[in-house]
Amino acid sequence: MNDVIVVGLGPAGSTAAYRLASMGYKVIALDKESFPRYKPCGGCVSTKIDAIKDFDFSHLVESTISGAIFSFKAYKSLDIISDKPLGYNIMRDVFDNFLVEKAQQAGAKILEERRVKDFIVTPSSVTVITDTGEAFKGKFLICADGSVGGVARQYFGFDSKESAISLTTEVSCDTSELAEMMGKIFIDFGFVPHGYAWIFPKKKFLSVGVAGEARYLKGRKLQDCFEAFTRGHRVLKDCVIEKRTGCTIPFFYRECRR
Ligand SMILES: Cc1cc2nc3c(=O)[nH]c(=O)nc-3n(C[C@H](O)[C@H](O)[C@H](O)COP(=O)(O)OP(=O)(O)OC[C@H]3O[C@@H](n4cnc5c(N)ncnc54)[C@H](O)[C@@H]3O)c2cc1C
Structure with a gap:
């Protein structure tokens, strides 16, 4: 049983995984892609990020x-x-890959090439099912699969x-x-x-x-x-x-x- 399952390892998912793993929670985080991966994006991050990230990423700033x-x-x-x-x-491929590495270094278990197909919610747990036929159980689920992710679209x-x-x-x-x-x-x-x-x-x-x-x-x-x-x-x-x-x-x- 994991404390938290994170679906999607864009900036939202990897930051959530990083923060929670740093606090000692047992986190498993999945993405359908293998990192580094291309993300369509202008790649201009607001300086508001300075108040959020507690690690240096200046070497990635173009x-x-x-x-x-x-x-x-x-x-x-x-x-x-x-x-x-x-x-x-x-560059989003480099930046996102770096954030995934930070989450991993903090102790989150990272699983790539796992597309979440479905999730089952019970009063005490949630189980996500991937296209590889695996099932992962956790107490909480964070859907961070982005604007094109099926999980967000299923909900909204x-x-x-x-x-x-x-x-x-x-x-x-x-x-x-x-x-x-x-x-x-x-x-x-x-x-x-x-x-x-x-x-x-x-x-x-x-x-x-x-x-x-x-x-x-x-x-x-x-x-x-x-x-x-x-x-x-x-x-x-x-x-x-x-x-x-x-x-x-x-x-x-x-x-x-x-
Ligand atoms: C064309 C374009 C230009 C943009 N330019 C800018 C910009 O310059 N500055 C800016 O701040 N924002 C920009 N944005 C917005 C920015 O890209 C998003 O706000 C940001 O990527 C959201 O991060 P996220 O972590 O929520 O989702 P994402 O970055 O979309 O990450 C979602 C992750 O979930 C994974 N995933 C999806 N479905 C599944 C599934 N079923 N199972 C497992 N994994 C899954 C994906 O592979 C992906 O890695 C732009 C967006 C677009 C489309």
Whole structure:
């Protein structure tokens, strides 16, 4: 019998596993993926993280952000520069892997390549069942399987109209261009109806993406918005864009409205 079972080892699950294991609880934490794994994300973490994490992760920070450059259709920019750091640009595959290692070092048992298919709740325990045919029993279950995780959707429901869709990629670009963009994030409006596009510079890549509300995209494919943004942006137009990853982000706020 475990004290806590954590499903999903993104930042939420691994931090919960780390904290609980550090306090001496018997924790087992499962993820369907093998780490490090790619996570579609801009990778800009708010400096609010400083109040949460009690360990150093500065070696993973690709750049500290102190400015946001807003533009409309890639021109007419509005630069907002702060004298304080606003966020840290990290690569999610590296950052999430580090957090999983911290949870493991704290004593949590980490099990990768285990997709949780179902869970059975009784008054005194919960049993999770994985696609490998294993069953794990605990007193508490933390569902941290993220916005696309089946467990969260099973609980909150999923309506494709009540969601956003996104496309992300990592783009190599000229190093002098990268150096100039460091320390800022770039957010553009106009290419995506009821959405936006972004460029978050990292040491070797630009994390680039578009996202918008699924219901307002209507017939227009997000892919077209992505193409228009990348072709229309001074820095991106000559870059080779290879792999793109799509992701749906459900709005769970319907529950909050009640
Ligand atoms: C395109 C995009 C860009 C974003 N950009 C930013 C940004 O720049 N800054 C920011 O702060 N936030 C950003 N976000 C939001 C951010 O990615 C999430 O808030 C964050 O990842 C949530 O963390 P989490 O731990 O809750 O879930 P996740 O990071 O989604 O982790 C969930 C984990 O659960 C695992 N899992 C799922 N289902 C199962 C299952 N059935 N069994 C076992 N394991 C399972 C997955 O493999 C995954 O590892 C972005 C999101 C998207 C989609």
